[in-house]
Amino acid sequence: MAKEIIIQIRDLIKSYSRKVAINGVNLDIYKSEIFGLLGPNGAGKSTLLSMMATVSKPTSGDIYIKDISLVKQAHLVKKLIGFVPQEIALYTKLSGIDNLKFWGQVYGLRGRVLQERIEYVLFVVALQDRIKDPVDHYSGGMKRRLNIAASLLHNPQILIMDEPTAGVDVESRRCILSAVKKLSEEGTTVIYTSHYLEEVDGICHRLAFLKEGRIETVGTMAELEGYFATSNKKTK
Numbered sequence: 698m699a700k701e702i703i704i705q706i707r708d709l710i711k712s713y714s715r716k717v718a719i720n721g722v723n724l725d726i727y728k729s730e731i732f733g734l735l736g737p738n739g740a741g742k743s744t745l746l747s748m749m750a751t752v753s754k755p756t757s758g759d760i761y762i763k764d765i766s767l768v769k770q771a772h773l774v775k776k777l778i779g780f781v782p783q784e785i786a787l788y789t790k791l792s793g794i795d796n797l798k799f800w801g802q803v804y805g806l807r808g809r810v811l812q813e814r815i816e817y818v819l820f821v822v823a824l825q826d827r828i829k830d831p832v833d834h835y836s837g838g839m840k841r842r843l844n845i846a847a848s849l850l851h852n853p854q855i856l857i858m859d860e861p862t863a864g865v866d867v868e869s870r871r872c873i874l875s876a877v878k879k880l881s882e883e884g885t886t887v888i889y890t891s892h893y894l895e896e897v898d899g900i901c902h903r904l905a906f907l908k909e910g911r912i913e914t915v916g917t918m919a920e921l922e923g924y925f926a927t928s929n930k931k932t933k
């Protein structure tokens with residue numbers, strides 16, 4: 698069966714005043730795929746993700762999510778996307794559950810539907826036990842897992858994660874990777890950036906290597922083995 702393309706990135710450019718951060722990216726991403734985006738510091742990974750997440754606008758080009766133009770109809774695209782940025786977006790004085798209730802209401806969820814979504818997302822990130830504790834008692838890894846849970850409340854079809862395992866403990870890293878696999882198996886498309894080739898190797902169906910705002914190569918790990926071996930790529 699032909700794979701369904703869910704994201705089409707076309708001739709994408711993002712310029713800041715002195716810097717072209719994304720310089721003509723074209724890319725297709727499939728439904729249910731775990732797609733890894735690798736590249737050294739400053740390659741443009743976060744810039745690309747922030748455009749996919751509708752947080753920043755392209756200078757030119759477009760991204761189509763299920764054929765909806767992100768440039769023309771960002772409000773429709775937003776509903777399809779969950780975004781986990783590098784910075785943790787939580788109210789640290791509130792408990793984990795109160796954070797989820799708050800974010801759920803921001804997404805327009807109420808009552809029983811909100812309750813069921815909270816139960817599901819807590820199950821996905823395996824964070825049921827400490828959910829009544831204030832967030833400032835959480836480890837960095839637990840905060841990140843809560844952030845991922847919050848980004849899943851509105852049941853997005855695409856989850857965009859900017860270095861979700863950076864700086865987290867081993868247990869949280871294991872939980873996050875297992876959540877990513879579970880979501881993909883259930884039909885969610887996951888875009889995932891990392892500095893670590895060995896991490897995306899184990900989990901991503903395909904990956905792209907970004908350098909100076911351009912995609913140098915894209916494929917499965919098996920397809921890219923030669924590329925990484927011959928060029929002795931470092932991702933940092």
Ligand SMILES: Nc1ncnc2c1ncn2[C@@H]1O[C@H](COP(=O)(O)OP(=O)(O)OP(=O)(O)O)[C@@H](O)[C@H]1O
Pocket residue numbers: 713714716717718736737738739740741742743744745
């Ligand atoms: N708001 C901004 N204004 C000006 N330049 C920016 C801005 N944001 C990013 N840049 C520049 O764009 C380029 C790409 O940055 P970006 O953060 O997307 O890279 P990255 O691959 O995510 O790096 P890292 O792995 O360090 O997070 C860098 O040269 C960066 O300095």
